[in-house]
Each structure stands twice: as C-alpha cells, then as structure tokens.
Amino acid sequence: MNVNYIHLAIPVFFLLIGIELLAARFLERDVYRLNDAINDLSCGILDQVVEVFLKTVLFAGYLVLFERWRLFSIPSTSAWAWAVCFLGVDALYYWFHRWSHEANAGWAAHVVHHQSEEMNLAVALRQGAFQAAFSWVFYLPLALLGFPPLMFLAVSSF
Template sequence: MEAAASLGDQMRSAALDLLYIRNVTATCRQHVHQVPDYTRQAVPAFLLLALLEFVLLQTRHRGRAAFADHTVSLASGMVHLVVSAGCGFLPVWAYATIWQRWRLFELPWDSVGVWWLTLVGVDFCFYWQHRALHEVNCLWAMHQAHHSSEYFNLSAAQRQPVLQTFVTGVFYLPLAVLGVPPAMWLSHRAFNFIYQFWIHTELVGSLGPLELVFNTASHHRVHHASNPRYLDRNYGGFLIVWDRLFGTFCAEAEPPTYGLVHNVDSFDLWTVQLGAFARVAAAYSVPARAALQLYVAAHGTLLGVALRW
C-alpha cells in the first residue's frame, strides 16, 4: 500500500511538473549540488505517457505510431541521458565560473521575485538557442535529429540530439552575468525542458486563449512540420510570446507534414543523430571562405544579417 501511495504521489508530482506548476520556495536551492535531477526524475512519467499514447493511437487505427520510430526516439533519449550524466557538468561549470567572476548584480537565491525572473529569462535564452539551432548550419546538423521523425508523438519528444549538451549552455551565460544564481538557473532549465514533453502530441487540440501566451501542442506541431509555411517557426519553450515579438510565430492552419524537408529514411540511431554532418563535412572540398559560409550559413532574419557577408 505504501509503495502504491508513493507511486501515486510521484505521478501527481510529475503531472504538475509537466505543466511547470512548482512550489516556488521548495525549489529554491543555494548550491548546484543541492538541485535534484528533475529531468531524470521525470523519465518514468515520460515513458509511461509515451506508452499510453502509443496504445491509444494503435487502438484508434490512426497509423501514427510506428514501432521502429518509437524505438529510435527512446534510444536517442537514453543516449542523451548518458551523455548528460557524463558531460552535463561542463555547461554548469562554465555558468558558475562566469557568475562567480563577472556577475553584475547580487540576486538572492531564495527570492520569489528572482525565481519568476529566472523563469522568463531562461525561456528567453531558450528562444535564441532554439532559433540558432535551426538557422546556423553546423548547429542544425546537431539539432535535426530531433526533427527527423515523420511522426509527432510523445516518443518524438525524447529524440534528443546527443551533441547539443556541448554547445547550448553558452546561450544562458547572459543570465550568469546578470547574477542569476547557478542553482536557480539549473532548476529552471530542467523545468523548461520537462514542460516541452507534453506539447509533442496530436492528441491535444487548441487551448484557446492560453495559446496567446504559452507554447502548446498546436504551436509545436507547426514547429515540427515541414510544410513551407511552417518552416522555422515557433521556437519558444514555455512561452510563445517571443515568437510573436520577433516575427517567428505561425498559427496552425493546414494539416502538418512532419519530418525534415529531406528525410533521413533510416531508423539507425547514429544515422539519425549524425547523418546531417556529411553535408557540412562536404564544405571542406570547396575554398575556405565558401566552406566557412556553408558551415555557419544562416537564413533567419536576424542571424542571417550577422553571419552572412
């Protein structure tokens, strides 16, 4: 009975976690080593919900749940967890070093106001991280694995690019300079990631007025679609307001076609994860200037101005 009650408490907690519903004071920590591994704690809920969705899609005969596709997504998630466990300290170390040496303000680690500031700040940084991952070729070569599934389901949320761990932390360093405590940043980065799990589904329709502010399944279906009008849209993590402000928002209008513009056509884990680097590697057969342009070429409005010449 106690085990069942404990499991029930964990599932209720996981359900609240997926919606970014947190006890603010309970999640404030002074030191990084005190921060629980929220993402790893959420993994059982991820797997259970993905399994339930798979069964539901199969019973409805919707043809939206290929077993091989689920397998490579789950395998990617497991490899990502292993890489994060082994190398995840690198962005934390970089952030903490910047914070210790060059922070501009002394922000308290146990402040409710700083907690909410960090929530917004982390999502703002995630927007630019996510946008760069799409608009810079060498970063897209890493990130495309997450978009390679031709299905859109909760398993696809776990198809995480294994190499992103080494580069994405740099986008959050402005928060360290502003003085956001490392433990608070680390917690919110996990919360933001966990929230994005449930928006990878076709089973949730429009959420009405909530879609004006929050990233939802409808908005994220657009992001994962390869329809021409949907390409490079809806980069927000928890909030959709950044896309509305910076001109990258698109509402769901026509049925999405999922996957890449040029699909991988493979269920091999490493082909999915690393196959796009072949195109980038081909750049080295052309003159150095052209190779560099191809390596960092950007087609987005802001990044294109910065990276093209």
C-alpha cells in the same frame, strides 16, 4: 542536491506513451513504427548519458563567470528572482532553439529531432546528444546578471 525533473518525469511520460498507443489502437490509427520508436528511445538515452558529463563540465563556465564577472548579486531568497530567472531561461532557450534551426553547427546537433516520419510522444525523446555543447553559451548572460548557479540549475531542470 540537483534534482533532475526530466528523470522524475520518465515514468509519467512512458505512461502517456502507453495511453497514446492504446488510443491509436482503439481509433485504428498507426502512429508508431517500431524502428522509429527504437531510434527515439536510443536518442533519448544517449542524450541523457552525454548530458551528465557534458553539462557538468560546461557548468564550470557559468560558475566562473558568476564568481568573477557578475554585475549584480541577485538573492536566491526572492520569489521575483526565481520568476525572472525562469523567464530568462525560457527566453534564452527560445534563442538557442532558433539558432539551432538557422546556423549550420546548431542544425547539425539538432536535426535528429526532426528526422522522424511520425508525430507522437516518443519523438520528444529524439534529441541531439551534443546540443548542450552549444546551448550553455546562450545562458551565460544569466551568470553575468548575477543569478546564482544553484538557482540556474534548479530552473533549467524544467
């Protein structure tokens, strides 16, 4: 079973947004605008819905590469393998995110995240729905190195 930690964190995230709203009200600061918050939430929902379908299809590429062309067989029972996989996913996400800022196609999928005029927790929900169409390519080296697909899925859920 693939546990989506993002889905598990949603109630906590909304609780933190509520705390942020209360703190802003107490400090008499205006950090939320209704239209911005609606856009943030809409983008977050759209991102999660699209990713369910997109990542399912694109994961097949990881699986095929792992099954046919992996260079090593990394055991999923090794704590070191999990740690290295976690660091690998994080490092490759960094390169994907950097590419998203520098390449036109990446920026087109990512720019929505930077369009809010406010800085608050809800802005984190504002993600480009089609970023996964590009990001999966950056993780393929992990398949070539032999990190098992279920390990990759579990680690990339964070």
